[in-house]
Amino acid sequence: MVFLCYVCSMGVTRTEIFTEQQNRIADLAKAFSHPARVAILQLLIARKACVCGDLVDELELAQATVSQHLKELKRIGIIQGEINPPRVCYCINPAVWEEARRAFGSILESFEGVTCCN
Amino acid sequence: MVFLCYVCSMGVTRTEIFTEQQNRIADLAKAFSHPARVAILQLLIARKACVCGDLVDELELAQATVSQHLKELKRIGIIQGEINPPRVCYCINPAVWEEARRAFGSILESFEGVTCCN
DNA sequence: AATACTTATCGCAATATTGCGATATGGTAT
DNA sequence: ATACCATATCGCAATATTGCGATAAGTATT
16 A cells, blocks of 8 residues: 655645745745855945956856856845846845845844743 | 866855855854744744644644754754653754844844945 | 653655856947 | 957756655653
8 A cells, every 4th residue: 555645745845834924034044044145245235336246256156156146146036136238236135135134133033032941 | 188176066065265154144044044944933932831842733744854954953053952751842042042133133234225226 | 571652863755056167148349 | 240248047966955754762651
C-alpha cells in the first residue's frame, strides 16, 4: 500500500499555509539575508548618489553576481533602478524601505523580554 | 592555456570578503527569511510561556520540519531551548533578540530618505 | 525491563541559491 | 553602420535549503 503526498511539493516552501504578513516579512528579510546584499544596500545608502556599476568595483564579486543580487533586491522592491544610458542608477525605494522598517519594527518590538525559561 | 579560479568555491557564499557585521546581519536576517520561522518566533512571543511541540500542532508542518527550523533558529542564537523531559521548552533569547533589534535598527535608520533617482 | 512520550537526527528528493564565464542587449558615440 | 560601453541574461556547476517519513535518542512511568 502506497500513500502519495497530497501535493507533492518536495523541498518547496509552503507559502500557502502562512499569512500574507509572514510571507512578506520573510521576503523582506531576504533582502538582508546575504552579506553581499547587505553590502549593496549599505553602499546605496552611504553614497546618496546611486552608485551603479561602481558596486562591482567596490565588491569583490563578478559583475554577473552583483547584477543577480541587484535583480533579487529589485524583485523584493527594496531598490529601484533608473536607466541612464549606458548606466543604470540604483537607489533605495523609500516606500518599501519604510515598509521594511515598520515590519521589522513591529515584530522586533512585540517581544517584551518575558520568557519562561530563564 | 587554462586559468583556474584561485579558490574554487562555486556556489558557496564568499563570507571572507565581507565584514563581520555584514555577515552577522545576514545571519540574523535568516531567522526571519522563512515564513515558518517568522511564525515560530511570533508564537514564542505570543505565548510568553514557551510552547514546545505545540508548535507542530499550530503549524501545518511535519514534526521533523519544525524541528529543523528550531535547530536553525538555535544556531543563529535567537532562541534557546530548555530541556524539561520529555519536552523541550523554547523561548526567545533576549540578548540575541536585542542584538537583532540594534542591528536592524541601525541599518534601517541609516537611510535618510534621500535618493538621486526620484 | 517494558512502555509511552517527545524531540532530534538521518536519509532522501526536490527546489533554491550562489558564483561566474560567456554572451546578449540596449544604448551612445564615432 | 560600426565600435564601444555598461548592464542583463544564459548556462553551468556546486552548495544550501526545504520538507518529510522513518528511525533514533532520551526520559518518565508502570
